[in-house]
Amino acid sequence: MIKVSPWVALLCIVVGVIALGAGSALADEGELLYKKLHTFVFQIKTSKSADAPKLSYGSGFVVNKEGYLLTNYHVISSKVHDEDDNYKVYVVIDDKNYEAKILGFNIIHDIAVVKIDKKFDRALTLKREAPAIGQEVYSLGLPQDLRMAIVSGTYNGVISDGPYERVFMTTPINSGMSGGPTVNSRGEVIGVNVSHLIGSLNITFSVPIGHAMLLLQEVLARKEEFALKNSYALIGEQLKQIQNSLLKELLTSKSTPPIVAGWMLASVPETLKCWGKNTTSKKKQYQAIDHFCHLKNAAYLENGNYSGSFELQYTVLENLTLSSLQFYRKISSVLASDDGLENIFLSLFDKTIQSKYACDEMVIVNPHKISFKIATCFAALTKYQDLYKLHFKAITLNRGNSYLLFKGEFNGISKENSKRFLEHHLARISFDDDGGKR
Amino acid sequence: MKFVLKLKLKDDPQFVFHQHWEKVRLTIGSSAKNDVVLDGGEIKDFQAEIVYDGSKFILRYLDSDGGSKILEGAREEFFIANYQLEFMPISSSEQETELLPLTTSAGGTLSSRSSGRGDLWYYLDPQEVSKVNLKYLASYVILILLLLLFNSYIDAALDSEGVRDLLVNFLSLSLIISLFTAATSLVLKVVCSRFQYFTILHHHMKVIVLFNLLIVFTSPLLFNINSNWGMFLVSSMLTLSFLLFTFYGYARLLFPRVMKWKLAAFISLLYSVVLVGINIYDAYDYEDKNYSLGFEAFLPLRAYSESQYPMSSLSSSIEEQIFDVIEYRNKIIEKKEKYANKNERIYP
Numbered sequence: 175m176i177k178v179s180p181w182v183a184l185l186c187i188v189v190g191v192i193a194l195g196a197g198s199a200l201a202d203e204g205e206l207l208y209k210k211l212h213t214f215v216f217q218i219k220t221s222k223s224a225d226a227p228k229l230s231y232g233s234g235f236v237v238n239k240e241g242y243l244l245t246n247y248h249v250i251s252s253k254v255h256d257e258d259d260n261y262k263v264y265v266v267i268d269d270k271n272y273e274a275k276i277l278g279f280n281i282i283h284d285i286a287v288v289k290i291d292k293k294f295d296r297a298l299t300l301k302r303e304a305p306a307i308g309q310e311v312y313s314l315g316l317p318q319d320l321r322m323a324i325v326s327g328t329y330n331g332v333i334s335d336g337p338y339e340r341v342f343m344t345t346p347i348n349s350g351m352s353g354g355p356t357v358n359s360r361g362e363v364i365g366v367n368v369s370h371l372i373g374s375l376n377i378t379f380s381v382p383i384g385h386a387m388l389l390l391q392e393v394l395a396r397k398e399e400f401a402l403k404n405s406y407a408l409i410g411e412q413l414k415q416i417q418n419s420l421l422k423e424l425l426t427s428k429s430t431p432p433i434v435a436g437w438m439l440a441s442v443p444e445t446l447k448c449w450g451k452n453t454t455s456k457k458k459q460y461q462a463i464d465h466f467c468h469l470k471n472a473a474y475l476e477n478g479n480y481s482g483s484f485e486l487q488y489t490v491l492e493n494l495t496l497s498s499l500q501f502y503r504k505i506s507s508v509l510a511s512d513d514g515l516e517n518i519f520l521s522l523f524d525k526t527i528q529s530k531y532a533c534d535e536m537v538i539v540n541p542h543k544i545s546f547k548i549a550t551c552f553a554a555l556t557k558y559q560d561l562y563k564l565h566f567k568a569i570t571l572n573r574g575n576s577y578l579l580f581k582g583e584f585n586g587i588s589k590e591n592s593k594r595f596l597e598h599h600l601a602r603i604s605f606d607d608d609g610g611k612r
Numbered sequence: 613m614k615f616v617l618k619l620k621l622k623d624d625p626q627f628v629f630h631q632h633w634e635k636v637r638l639t640i641g642s643s644a645k646n647d648v649v650l651d652g653g654e655i656k657d658f659q660a661e662i663v664y665d666g667s668k669f670i671l672r673y674l675d676s677d678g679g680s681k682i683l684e685g686a687r688e689e690f691f692i693a694n695y696q697l698e699f700m701p702i703s704s705s706e707q708e709t710e711l712l713p714l715t716t717s718a719g720g721t722l723s724s725r726s727s728g729r730g731d732l733w734y735y736l737d738p739q740e741v742s743k744v745n746l747k748y749l750a751s752y753v754i755l756i757l758l759l760l761l762f763n764s765y766i767d768a769a770l771d772s773e774g775v776r777d778l779l780v781n782f783l784s785l786s787l788i789i790s791l792f793t794a795a796t797s798l799v800l801k802v803v804c805s806r807f808q809y810f811t812i813l814h815h816h817m818k819v820i821v822l823f824n825l826l827i828v829f830t831s832p833l834l835f836n837i838n839s840n841w842g843m844f845l846v847s848s849m850l851t852l853s854f855l856l857f858t859f860y861g862y863a864r865l866l867f868p869r870v871m872k873w874k875l876a877a878f879i880s881l882l883y884s885v886v887l888v889g890i891n892i893y894d895a896y897d898y899e900d901k902n903y904s905l906g907f908e909a910f911l912p913l914r915a916y917s918e919s920q921y922p923m924s925s926l927s928s929s930i931e932e933q934i935f936d937v938i939e940y941r942n943k944i945i946e947k948k949e950k951y952a953n954k955n956e957r958i959y960p
Contacts, residue, residue, distance in 0.1 A: 407960040529940035532933040537920045545920055552933045554941035559960045562937065589934045593927050601923060 203359055207312055208324045210361050211235075214298050215314045215322060215354055217266040218245050218288065220252045224264055224271035233315035233354035233367070234265060234288065236297045237390060244386050245353030246368055247279040247286045248474045254279065254405045255476040265290050277400050278393040281412050281473045282337055282482070283385040284368050286353075287393045298355060301362035302384045304341070305329045313345040313367050313380070315354025323351070329364075332382055336445045336484070337419040338471040340379040341365040347378040356380040409475065410558035413586045416473060416482035421591045425598050433606070435463050435490040437578045440602035442467050442486070454494075460504055463490040472585070479527055481555070481586035493575035505569075505577050528563060529554040537571065542604035545571040546580075550596070561586050566596065570603075578603065 219231040232249030236242070243265060247254075253263050253276060264271040265288070272290040279286035305311065311329045316322055327345030341356065347367050356365035365380030393400075423443040431441045442448060448467040455461070465488040473482035491508060493501040523530060533551040540546065548568040555561040567581040580603070584592070945959050 410960060525944050529937050529944060532936035532940070534929045534933050536925065536929055538923055538926055539920050540923055548926070550926075550930065550933065552930070552937050554934075554937040556941055556944055557959050562934065589930065593930050596926055596930075597923055600926075 204324055204326055207361050211314055212322050217316045218249055219264050220261050222261055229261060232352040235355045236294050238297050239294050241290045241292045243288050244366055245286050247281050247284045249353045250276055250286050251476045263288060278389055280389050281409055282416055283381050284474060285366055285381055285386045285389055287390055299362045300383050300387055301364055304364060305358045307331050310359055311343055311356055313347050313356045315351025315367055317348035317350045319350055334445055335471045336469045337416045339382055341382055343378055344376040345378055346376050406557045410561060413481055413558060413561055417587050417591055420484060434465050434488055435492050436576060436606045437490055438604045439488055440599040458494055459496045460494050461492050483585045486582040489579040491577045526556055528556055540601050544603055547571055560588050564592050
């Protein structure tokens with residue numbers, strides 16, 4: 175029989191009681207917050223009429239006694255793009271549908287302000303200061319068109335992904351809770367529920383409330399009524415902000431330029447997520463070194479379409495044992511099997527989103543005397559002026575045992591920024607003779 | 613008047629020649645539709661006419677509308693693809709018609725049979741036919757296999773995969789080329805038996821195939837070395853067949869006495885030389901002022917064939933593309949505004 179000291183037993187009992195107490199306190203906290211907040215969180219839906227089936231839905235919460243609510247832009251995007259004026263936005267309060275007016279939105283941060291014709295006694299408190307990492311936070315909303323729910327998780331700080339900022343947390347947000355509030359333990363709103371990482375377990379995000387507060391201030395300060403027919407111009411301006419911010423980072427990045435198998439490349443800002451991979455062929459005849467960077471986030475537009483995304487890939491093909499002719503053939507077959515720009519040029523497209531592509535190919539020489547064969551394809555975004563999709567592919571033409579393939583795509587970039595980006599990146603590519611050539 | 617048929621066969625064993633004693637009736641091929649019937653000098657069918665000008669018979673073909681229009685000039689070689697024909701009148705007082713021996717340039721023998729109704733049929737011995745065919749067929753096959761072996765060797769030598777893939781390349785290409793050649797032959801054969809114009813080329817099909825082989829044999833030097841061998845060979849043979857078909861046919865039609873097969877072969881060789889010349893010119897390296905070694909010059913990634921521009925030229929290229937896509941966008945918007953109503957959103 176195991177002998178246990180009485181002091182140890184007493185310690186265990188005390189610890190057990192404290193734990194139970196803490197658990198109970200947490201449970202109480204959730205319960206209290208729910209009671210305090212749920213009367214300010216509602217479902218927001220888009221439908222043809224109040225009684226018609228929903229086209230889309232999400233959540234929203236009261237931020238002003240005059241009937242202003244915050245939600246996500248993607249919750250009301252169907253209405254923003256409703257050119258035929260077939261749909262309306264409603265806020266459902268106690269089974270009653272209140273038609274809402276869209277007063278403003280920001281696609282970069284995926285937030286929107288709507289207003290209904292109802293006054294409230296109070297509104298939720300918005301708190302710009304973030305909690306400490308590890309603190310408990312709660313998300314409210316109506317998941318899966320069920321009923322109001324409150325879920326809890328941990329606050330893990332703010333993540334920057336280019337121009338996009340997100341609160342990283344672990345509250346299990348589900349569809350339908352988008353647009354609902356994320357609150358701290360005092361019930362102060364620190365974010366707007368926005369998304370979860372697909373395939374993950376409870377990696378979820380909300381928009382830092384600071385961005386929502388700026389939008390709300392802008393809406394309240396605006397004297398003229400917001401006209402939905404100007405939405406496309408507004409979205410276009412916001413998309414330009416995204417790419418200007420991204421371009422600024424790409425062109426002024428001070429991080430150390432990467433060197434891949436002797437090729438010196440342009441700096442990549444730390445906000446981009448990058449991956450690398452080395453593959454050697456079966457008989458160790460050549461190796462392929464991939465370097466891939468992209469923005470994890472993008473701006474949602476409508477109907478599953480996104481913009482403001484960016485991808486960049488460098489692939490170095492290095493010859494190990496092949497003759498130069500054999501290596502040339504390998505390069506050719508790699509290029510031929512690559513998803514070529516020919517596919518993009520020939521692919522079907524939706525005219526309401528973009529025009530058809532115009533492509534061109536040429537050979538250029540950069541200041542380091544590296545020749546590139548570069549192909550570029552542009553398509554205009556139909557709804558937004560001076561914004562384009564850009565796909566490009568460049569391959570170096572140096573004779574030798576190392577080739578660099580550089581390709582990427584921008585979704586939502588202006589003409590001037592395209593030129594600046596391509597010239598900047600191509601000009602910085604050079605080859606280290608000592609490190610690279612055999 | 614009685615006639616005797618004197619002819620010199622070349623190498624098409626499928627023809628059957630039917631000689632009537634009383635009428636001159638020339639059957640070309642195996643169909644009675646090709647008959648030419650003379651009855652006391654009057655033409656009773658529409659393929660051609662045979663006219664006796666007092667010293668010899670001239671065979672001329674009629675216009676294709678089936679009328680009685682007579683085309684100028686003696687064009688018997690166009691009408692009858694594989695042989696020359698000469699009719700000889702004989703005195704009506706002679707009791708027997710002397711049958712002249714018929715020979716073929718292919719070296720076979722002819723036999724004759726009587727149908728029992730006063731007609732005489734001439735046949736080329738079927739066994740002779742087989743031997744004749746086999747000789748040509750064997751030479752074609754050997755040529756094709758040599759070509760494929762050569763191409764596969766080049767392919768494998770440049771590839772990193774080795775001898776095993778040489779054999780795989782060789783076998784797969786053999787299959788593709790064999791199928792293609794068989795299909796082309798079948799199509800040509802069917803077409804040739806129906807249309808008068810095509811009989812010209814049926815006769816020269818052998819030459820056309822040889823031209824193709826010549827071009828394709830030199831293809832590793834002429835074109836970029838391409839990993840997609842099968843498609844490259846098939847497409848180049850199709851293109852060349854068509855070009856040579858058209859060129860050769862018209863040339864022979866317009867200049868029958870001038871455009872012999874040797875001339876056509878020379879032109880094809882000239883074509884090959886010109887193509888090689890263009891590629892060598894392309895291979896000139898402007899920077900190093902020399903030519904690249906070996907096949908490197910013909911590879912698709914070569915910079916030497918294209919002008920190189922400074923980085924600033926990229927800007928002009930982008931401007932042009934943007935100009936184009938703005939036009940595409942404007943067209944989309946114009947179409948939309950055409951059907952727009954007052955509620956619809958206007959694109960900026």
